[in-house]
Amino acid sequence: MNKVQxxxxxxxxxxxxxIADQLNPQASWNITAxxxxxDAISLFQQYDYDMVLFSGELPExxxxxxxxxxxxxxxxxxxxxxxxxxxxxxxxxxxxxRKRMHRPVYAFADDALKEAVFNINLS
Numbered sequence: 001m002n003k004v005q006x007x008x009x010x011x012x013x014x015x016x017x018x019i020a021d022q023l024n025p026q027a028s029w030n031i032t033a034x035x036x037x038x039d040a041i042s043l044f045q046q047y048d049y050d051m052v053l054f055s056g057e058l059p060e061x062x063x064x065x066x067x068x069x070x071x072x073x074x075x076x077x078x079x080x081x082x083x084x085x086x087x088x089x090x091x092x093x094x095x096x097x098r099k100r101m102h103r104p105v106y107a108f109a110d111d112a113l114k115e116a117v118f119n120i121n122l123s
Contacts (some may be wrong), residue, residue: 004029006091008065009040010055019055022087032034044070051078051094052098053087 008028023031028081034040034076037058044052044066051120052070060080078095081093082112 004050004095005032005036006030006051006053007032007040007043007049007089008053008055009034009037009058011036011057015055015057019053019082023091029081036107037066040066043068044073048074049077051080051098052089053090053094054079054081056082 008016008019008031010019011031013033013035016035018032020033032043032049034043040052042048050072052066054066063081070077071073078094080090080096082090085093
């Protein structure tokens with residue numbers, strides 16, 4: 001099974017590292033910390049990320065700019081801003097949304113008897 005690639009974007013190196021420390025260490029994901037907008041954009045262009053978590057300390061304009069750019073480059077990336085709930089809760093919520101997004105949809109058309117002709121006579 002492939003590990004989920006997560007990038008955490010903070011206002012500073014310490015901010016990103018603090019957020020990464022809040023997350024439960026698991027074998028199912030790899031975390032990369034970006035210290036600012038330019039670092040995040042550079043890392044996103046170099047590697048494939050499944051999820052990007054933005055620090056609540058980042059200016060909203062920067063988050064919008066990065067979100068637009070990241071979605072343009074890879075529309076399936078999950079983006080979330082860490083708010084009052086904390087990093088772990090935001091990450092878990094993003095995983096749930098991602099699972100719902102990637103749930104397969106099936107459609108069936110029953111046309112097996114479309115051309116069948118039944119001669120039924122009632123007397």
